[in-house]
Amino acid sequence: MDAGRALAAPGRRGAVRRGGLRRPLRGRGGQARGLRPRRLPLGDRGGVAQAADLVHAGGAGHPLGYHRRAVNEFEVIARISESLPQKPAEVVHPIGDDCAVLRLGEKLWVAAADMLVAGHHFRSWAEPEEVGYKAVAVNVSDVAAMGALPRFVLVSGGAADSGTALRCFRGVLEACAAFGVYPLGGDTTRADHLTVDVAILGELEGGPVLRSGARPGDALAVTGELGASAAGFLALEGGAREPERLVRKHLRPEPRVETGLEAARLGVHAMIDLSDGLASDARHVCEQSGTGCRIDLDRLPVAADTREFLLSRGSEPERLAATAGEDYELLIAAPRKTLEELAARTDPPLTVIGEITEGGIEFLRGAERAEPLSGWDHFG
Numbered sequence: 001m002d003a004g005r006a007l008a009a010p011g012r013r014g015a016v017r018r019g020g021l022r023r024p025l026r027g028r029g030g031q032a033r034g035l036r037p038r039r040l041p042l043g044d045r046g047g048v049a050q051a052a053d054l055v056h057a058g059g060a061g062h063p064l065g066y067h068r069r070a071v072n073e074f075e076v077i078a079r080i081s082e083s084l085p086q087k088p089a090e091v092v093h094p095i096g097d098d099c100a101v102l103r104l105g106e107k108l109w110v111a112a113a114d115m116l117v118a119g120h121h122f123r124s125w126a127e128p129e130e131v132g133y134k135a136v137a138v139n140v141s142d143v144a145a146m147g148a149l150p151r152f153v154l155v156s157g158g159a160a161d162s163g164t165a166l167r168c169f170r171g172v173l174e175a176c177a178a179f180g181v182y183p184l185g186g187d188t189t190r191a192d193h194l195t196v197d198v199a200i201l202g203e204l205e206g207g208p209v210l211r212s213g214a215r216p217g218d219a220l221a222v223t224g225e226l227g228a229s230a231a232g233f234l235a236l237e238g239g240a241r242e243p244e245r246l247v248r249k250h251l252r253p254e255p256r257v258e259t260g261l262e263a264a265r266l267g268v269h270a271m272i273d274l275s276d277g278l279a280s281d282a283r284h285v286c287e288q289s290g291t292g293c294r295i296d297l298d299r300l301p302v303a304a305d306t307r308e309f310l311l312s313r314g315s316e317p318e319r320l321a322a323t324a325g326e327d328y329e330l331l332i333a334a335p336r337k338t339l340e341e342l343a344a345r346t347d348p349p350l351t352v353i354g355e356i357t358e359g360g361i362e363f364l365r366g367a368e369r370a371e372p373l374s375g376w377d378h379f380g
Ligand SMILES: Nc1ncnc2c1ncn2[C@@H]1O[C@H](COP(=O)(O)OP(=O)(O)O)[C@@H](O)[C@H]1O
Pocket: 077, 080, 094, 095, 096, 097, 098, 099, 100, 112, 113, 114, 142, 275, 276
């Protein structure tokens, strides 16, 4: 599809379209020392890596009136962010975006890590090579979302046997070649279930594109298409390797590196890659930008084969496209003119799906208000 034309043809489907712990008894310190909260080295909020916390429950649950409340993935990350030590001067942007940003010498670099775990990111339907490939691709996508060029990875893996480990590494190397990244090393261990963790470094030409720069009035656009990966996932879960294009979309995502680089050059206001699903990832942009957004589900770029497959499974295509995740497309907030220029410069189509507003997150179906939506949450 001609991206430039697509962006210039609003409203047509298929084109671009505009488309209480009041007092935390946390951590070993607090409990081991007579339940007195202890100042942890990371700061007085402590308790960072816990997915559950003690919440005052007015006498219920715990004998001292506390019970455990599970917190979701994003609250875990928020707590990690709140508990960071003071950042060294080289850290330009710490945890919280798709990548952290570092100044090393004259240059700005971005750094991130993402892992894939059997049973949670894939099942036996994925070959070890496919797992290795995807682990690198999803990290490349985080670098793309900063507007940076992926350069180096460190790859650590756990597998039940050496054959599986080697097959997985074959996929890692294939992805390294495809995305132009060099594997610097990693670690190999025996594990009951296949697990791959990739850490990545990318190089910036200028400044990064953050999640936090969106402004009311910006248009919101996505690259490529949504929902195809979800359709492929459903096919795989059903024991099929077809429709082949959709299965491939799930197993071999195509991170939008070129588009991310061009977007940074053009000074788009905000960008994020779509891993958890548009509904959640748009919320990350809005929360960090102090804005809201309005997204029209009828404008989501859902391909005909995706639509047909999802309908055949009794799923609602636009809903899945907004919530199922693993699209690894870019969501970009920028003035419409900037998006038109970007569409003219890059291959994947760009679809305007909504706009940034002053506050509140709204989903529409054309003129109608749709229900609130959210995406993937590992602890949800
Ligand atoms: N266990 C962790 N320790 C430190 N930082 C983390 C951890 N988990 C996530 N983060 C950080 O939180 C932010 C959001 O993470 P995540 O939702 O995984 O982002 P993404 O979808 O871009 O991979 C990122 O900046 C990431 O580096």
